[in-house]
Amino acid sequence: MDLTELAIKEAHEGLKKGEFTSVDLTKAYLDKIKKNNKKVNAYLSVTENLALEMAEEADRKIKSGTLEMLTGIPCAIKDAILVEGEKCTAGSKILENYIAPYDATVIKKLKEQGAVILGKTNLDEFAMGSSTENSAFSATKNPHDKTRVAGGSSGGSAAAVAANMAVFALGSDTGGSIRQPASFCGVVGLCPTYGAVSRYGLIAHASSLDQIGPLAKNVEDCKIVFDAIKGKDPLDATSVELGIQNTEFKIKNLRIGVPKEYFAKGLEKEVEEIIREAIKKAKDAGAEIIEISLPSSEYALACYYIIGPSEISANLARFDGIKYGLSEPAENLLDVYLKTRGRGFGVEVKRRIMLGTYSLSSGYYDAYYQKAQEVRELIKQDFKEVFVPPGAGSRSGGKKVDLLFCPVSPFPAFKIGEKTDDPMSMYLADIYTIPLKLAGLPGISVPVGKIKSLPVGLQIIGNHFEEDKIFSIASQIENMVK
Amino acid sequence: MLSKDEVKRIAKLARLELTEKEIEKMQKDMSAILDYFDLLKKAPKVKVEAASTKASASRRDEVVSSHNIRDELITAAPCKKDDYIKVKTIL
Numbered sequence: 001m002d003l004t005e006l007a008i009k010e011a012h013e014g015l016k017k018g019e020f021t022s023v024d025l026t027k028a029y030l031d032k033i034k035k036n037n038k039k040v041n042a043y044l045s046v047t048e049n050l051a052l053e054m055a056e057e058a059d060r061k062i063k064s065g066t067l068e069m070l071t072g073i074p075c076a077i078k079d080a081i082l083v084e085g086e087k088c089t090a091g092s093k094i095l096e097n098y099i100a101p102y103d104a105t106v107i108k109k110l111k112e113q114g115a116v117i118l119g120k121t122n123l124d125e126f127a128m129g130s131s132t133e134n135s136a137f138s139a140t141k142n143p144h145d146k147t148r149v150a151g152g153s154s155g156g157s158a159a160a161v162a163a164n165m166a167v168f169a170l171g172s173d174t175g176g177s178i179r180q181p182a183s184f185c186g187v188v189g190l191c192p193t194y195g196a197v198s199r200y201g202l203i204a205h206a207s208s209l210d211q212i213g214p215l216a217k218n219v220e221d222c223k224i225v226f227d228a229i230k231g232k233d234p235l236d237a238t239s240v241e242l243g244i245q246n247t248e249f250k251i252k253n254l255r256i257g258v259p260k261e262y263f264a265k266g267l268e269k270e271v272e273e274i275i276r277e278a279i280k281k282a283k284d285a286g287a288e289i290i291e292i293s294l295p296s297s298e299y300a301l302a303c304y305y306i307i308g309p310s311e312i313s314a315n316l317a318r319f320d321g322i323k324y325g326l327s328e329p330a331e332n333l334l335d336v337y338l339k340t341r342g343r344g345f346g347v348e349v350k351r352r353i354m355l356g357t358y359s360l361s362s363g364y365y366d367a368y369y370q371k372a373q374e375v376r377e378l379i380k381q382d383f384k385e386v387f388v389p390p391g392a393g394s395r396s397g398g399k400k401v402d403l404l405f406c407p408v409s410p411f412p413a414f415k416i417g418e419k420t421d422d423p424m425s426m427y428l429a430d431i432y433t434i435p436l437k438l439a440g441l442p443g444i445s446v447p448v449g450k451i452k453s454l455p456v457g458l459q460i461i462g463n464h465f466e467e468d469k470i471f472s473i474a475s476q477i478e479n480m481v482k
Numbered sequence: 483m484l485s486k487d488e489v490k491r492i493a494k495l496a497r498l499e500l501t502e503k504e505i506e507k508m509q510k511d512m513s514a515i516l517d518y519f520d521l522l523k524k525a526p527k528v529k530v531e532a533a534s535t536k537a538s539a540s541r542r543d544e545v546v547s548s549h550n551i552r553d554e555l556i557t558a559a560p561c562k563k564d565d566y567i568k569v570k571t572i573l
Contacts (some may be wrong), residue, residue: 101554137522234542270561313496320497323570327560333570334497342499350498351511357496358512368519372529381528423511426520 003028004164008221022072026055042159046119054116071114076166079120081290082201091125091135094344104201106229130429134348148413151181158185168216176433178447183408183457189215194440198233206311219475252286257401261297274449281480296378300435306372313334313356380439387463404461412454
């Protein structure tokens, strides 16, 4: 039996029955990482000592009979999430030698369950990018085709799960950074509702959008991890307590919306065919399929690239060469700032800081930042119009829908280097993952097909805090395409 | 097209030192992206309340909790003397 092929529940059963220990499981993963990580570059650092300590601790817990679902299960953590005592680089030279002084809330929760942390995964610098090519520590390669990108920014997390180098992983999603790499690597990735998971200890990118979420081998695993990390945290004022979400939804009782703007020009034909086929399967299973319109979708990308960078320009002001990280020697204080930031940040990070500073600067604020906030309201309205209001029964309220089905990305994983010289073409990779973020909605990517060796994910979008509905239906779709 | 001086002005506001080459590339890239933003001009007008008025003000009891990471935080600073973080003279 290859231990690294097990999903969470299978591994959990094996641990419970004593077929293998968490140390066995952890060592199998560490061996696999040693053998394969060079080819894929999914991990930036492997926390071998921590992993073995945690595995031994988990084995004691298992022996005493107090194991929980994640006890002894090895996982990978995006290197923008703090794990106490371990390096946290955010994929940036400015934090190359930074040691996290405390645990993020999600890490605390994983530790309480007894999960085992194998290492920290690669990402676009400060999670800014769609391919992991913006990492200061070289790109992650797609395990399905090593000449192609793994997607981004949580590309290392997606590749680690896809290459069986972790049972599951945590990533973060600001504009598509969990769903898009999940789609490219053929794993399941959830971007939870804004506020569902605490961001305390996540290195901030754009605070009105950032959300931590799971990447896993299947929908069930994704739900197990989400249940373990969700909930209110006094250390993140945006976090809220979710009710118990165990309602099962049947696909035949649901109304599924298909937003026509997501099937317009730019969508590759083969991707469209795979997504249409998945929609047809839902229809054959009894779901009512309705074409709907989200008319403000065309503004979402521009809106996002004003609001995101504006928040970035403020959030990244903390990297000043004084409190932590890189510090360049200079004559005076201003030069410390200028040189440290000039040398420490990579091209994309600088570009976004510049765009944000421009959008917020005197004389341009109204035309850019203020206008983008207005457009964000339009996009929120669009979604509000189409969804059944929370609490209302399915199929109530005229033609309103329960969920939306659409592509995650207009194309499968692209070639390494293909888009690095043209930032606009890279930004367009996020065209279907951004709109829901501006409305704070949850979305999942589930693999539903392949173009030759390249996986294609279906995006299922739900109303606020309706992750349970998303999981139920995603799991039924998963079975249908098996 | 954004002028070179404009790029330099924004870079200074953003506290970024850019090389000549970077300034040229930034000029080109930012101009293309800002052109794309023009799309928003045709979006219908809506009234948005300022974010600050929308947020519900809530009070919470301030409880002092000890995280005991004082030493770790000071250790992280690149330049320090004893228990102090050292900065360049400002005045």
